[in-house]
Amino acid sequence: METIFGNLQGLKSSQLKQLQRLYHQRIPGDRITTPEFSQRLAAISTEINLPVCAYVNRRGQVIRVGIGTPRQTQIPPMELPRYGAERLSGIRCIATHLKIEPPNEAALTAMAMQRLDALVVINITGTGFTRRGGGATGYVKEAYLAHLVPQDARALIPSAAIALSKNGQSTSWTISPPLDLDALGQQDFIDLVEGLEAEFRREFIAEEVDADHDRVLIVGVMTDNMSLQQFHDTLAELARLVDTAGGDVLQTVQQKRSRIHPQTVIGEGKVQEVALTAQTLGCNLVVFDRDLSPSQVRNLEAQIGIRVVDRTEVILDIFAQRAQSRAGKLQVELAQLEYMLPRLTGRGQAMSRLGGGIGTRGPGETKLETERRAIQRRISRLQQEVDQLQAHRSRLRQRRQHREVPSVALVGYTNAGKSTLLNALTNAEVYTADQLFATLDPTTRRLVIPHAETGEPQGILITDTVGFIHELPASLMDAFRATLEEVTEADALLHLVDLSHPAWLSHIRAVREILAQMPVTPGPALVAFNKIDQVDSTTLALAQEEFPLAVFISASQRLGLETLRLRLSLLIQYAVDSQ
Ligand SMILES: Nc1nc2c(ncn2[C@@H]2O[C@H](COP(=O)(O)OP(=O)(O)OP(=O)(O)O)[C@@H](O)[C@H]2O)c(=O)[nH]1
Ligand SMILES: [Mg+2]
Numbered sequence: 001m002e003t004i005f006g007n008l009q010g011l012k013s014s015q016l017k018q019l020q021r022l023y024h025q026r027i028p029g030d031r032i033t034t035p036e037f038s039q040r041l042a043a044i045s046t047e048i049n050l051p052v053c054a055y056v057n058r059r060g061q062v063i064r065v066g067i068g069t070p071r072q073t074q075i076p077p078m079e080l081p082r083y084g085a086e087r088l089s090g091i092r093c094i095a096t097h098l099k100i101e102p103p104n105e106a107a108l109t110a111m112a113m114q115r116l117d118a119l120v121v122i123n124i125t126g127t128g129f130t131r132r133g134g135g136a137t138g139y140v141k142e143a144y145l146a147h148l149v150p151q152d153a154r155a156l157i158p159s160a161a162i163a164l165s166k167n168g169q170s171t172s173w174t175i176s177p178p179l180d181l182d183a184l185g186q187q188d189f190i191d192l193v194e195g196l197e198a199e200f201r202r203e204f205i206a207e208e209v210d211a212d213h214d215r216v217l218i219v220g221v222m223t224d225n226m227s228l229q230q231f232h233d234t235l236a237e238l239a240r241l242v243d244t245a246g247g248d249v250l251q252t253v254q255q256k257r258s259r260i261h262p263q264t265v266i267g268e269g270k271v272q273e274v275a276l277t278a279q280t281l282g283c284n285l286v287v288f289d290r291d292l293s294p295s296q297v298r299n300l301e302a303q304i305g306i307r308v309v310d311r312t313e314v315i316l317d318i319f320a321q322r323a324q325s326r327a328g329k330l331q332v333e334l335a336q337l338e339y340m341l342p343r344l345t346g347r348g349q350a351m352s353r354l355g356g357g358i359g360t361r362g363p364g365e366t367k368l369e370t371e372r373r374a375i376q377r378r379i380s381r382l383q384q385e386v387d388q389l390q391a392h393r394s395r396l397r398q399r400r401q402h403r404e405v406p407s408v409a410l411v412g413y414t415n416a417g418k419s420t421l422l423n424a425l426t427n428a429e430v431y432t433a434d435q436l437f438a439t440l441d442p443t444t445r446r447l448v449i450p451h452a453e454t455g456e457p458q459g460i461l462i463t464d465t466v467g468f469i470h471e472l473p474a475s476l477m478d479a480f481r482a483t484l485e486e487v488t489e490a491d492a493l494l495h496l497v498d499l500s501h502p503a504w505l506s507h508i509r510a511v512r513e514i515l516a517q518m519p520v521t522p523g524p525a526l527v528a529f530n531k532i533d534q535v536d537s538t539t540l541a542l543a544q545e546e547f548p549l550a551v552f553i554s555a556s557q558r559l560g561l562e563t564l565r566l567r568l569s570l571l572i573q574y575a576v577d578s579q
Helices: 013-024 035-048 105-114 181-186 189-207 228-244 268-281 294-304 311-322 326-353 363-402 418-426 474-479 481-489 504-517 537-546 561-577
Strands: 052-057 062-067 091-097 119-124 140-148 173-175 214-222 247-256 285-288 307-309 407-412 443-450 457-464 492-498 525-530
Touching: 013 035, 013 062, 035 052, 035 091, 035 119, 035 140, 035 181, 091 105, 105 119, 105 140, 105 173, 105 268, 140 181, 140 189, 214 228, 214 268, 228 247, 228 311, 247 268, 268 294, 285 294, 285 311, 294 307, 294 326, 311 326, 311 474, 326 363, 326 474, 326 481, 363 481, 407 418, 407 481, 407 504, 407 561, 418 443, 418 457, 418 525, 418 561, 443 561, 457 561, 474 481, 492 504, 492 561, 504 525, 525 561
Parallel strands: 091 119, 214 247, 214 285, 285 307, 407 457, 407 492, 492 525
Antiparallel strands: 052 062, 052 091, 119 140, 140 173, 443 457
16 A cells, blocks of 8 residues: 555645655665655655655665654554664654754654664755656755664663653764765665664663563653652652562653643653653553553553553552462452453443444454453452452451450551561561562461450460552452451551651551541551661651550561550450440
8 A cells, every 4th residue: 555644635646646656666775765766755845845754664665655754754653563672673764854954853753763774864955857757856955864873771760760851862863964865875774774783782781681570661740639749759659569560660751740631641742752761771661650541551552662551550460479379369360350351341442433344343342342251250250259268267257256366457558567567476477578568468376465454464366468558459459358358357456657668657648548448447546656776766756746646666676566565455455345
């Protein structure tokens, strides 16, 4: 098909034919362009008085002709051949430009985004003629040859999260001095691209962190309803989540917006910047700091050209990696399917909205339907299993209650030190780590504390639970209901807070919000501030003032544990009395 891209309005059919005939041109494999081809392109461009771009592959075939600038005619990422940071796309662009000037930044950016082999910008004179028997001449004033150059991508990763500078200084390309067409025609193209690719490869290998780590670009959007502090906390937490999931965060791009862009979350220019940054750094994953709708993911992926995921997907991924027990795996699978299902449906709807016609009939839609039903069946099976699990746990709990052993559930933000505390109090051996969501499965242990009234030793049960996080994905809440029931069924809660974390106050709020959303109201809670070995006196004083009833401990240093036991017994006493 000889499609001419861009706005064709006002073109004569003879002009359209001339443009289409460009597709029949063949450029010798080792030349960037030939004087004949350049003149011909310039002649058409002069006649229609519009810039024209021709895209040529390594075999010298013209694969795309468009009216407009390189930026306007650029190939959408999804249609580009597969390429990575170590390669070029194998496509070059020969563009005409109506003014006498070197390639501008928009054109160079388009080159970088598509990882073009090269960009030739032909300045046209506005005059010229066609010799008898064909052969245009005199249309070209001069030409510029631009191409990407390898750079040390690590220099692009500042510790503070800033985007590429607006003027593109940090993207590396070179532009030749103005060349005449003969000089341009004599450039050895194969030498140029092979030399460049060898360098790109060398650099890529040198900086490759780990082949099976995702190379991640984070996108943060600061909206009016959040403070700068909140925004930074969110981004820092997202970076930790990505890290925990096994990704390397190479860059963070931020945008301030009063409202989220409905189609792409961030604005059009920012999407371009993300695409460019991701290409330049060789990222293979873009992570957004908020939940994305299925159509937002689609739009973004189409424009950026690499996989785009949201925060929930990262959390689900961590859970999937952590799940050890059968129950844990079951609940994670359920959460993942529940997250996936509306996204599948969404895709189906989008496809049907395109209307009937070639490509929309046949197995596409039906396959999706079948897939959807299969997933739904699996979800109900899993849900049944979770119900059984729930019933089993509840029988265990009844047996305990029957023996009248009071119970306390350890709750708190992820990484607060819950498992460390359980281990310190009961000599349990629960896995602890400076990672988010180290624990998925609840562990219950017996703990002996003095009775509040008699002072006699009494046994209670204490359960370590899965950590909470801001905006805990709804699908996780649902899937983990069997596990979370440990929280609602306990007589009382011990709410552990990492006081050494700068966002401790907002962590308390997040935990309380999640507790408030639980179907059954949990028992009374005692707040315990942990990691006081890492806390300065100002913070300590502030916490004491805000939470006069709280206990201060260090689980790992075993500080304040005696006081904690005493306060726990008071809490139990109060909880049991008020039941
Ligand atoms: N400095 C200090 N570090 C602590 C203290 N208590 C726990 N930690 C550390 O905090 C990190 C998290 O501890 P965990 O016990 O795994 O935390 P958790 O609340 O169970 O976390 P999740 O299971 O991931 O939700 C570990 O690296 C612990 O060594 C403490 O009192 N002081
Ligand atoms: Mg834990």
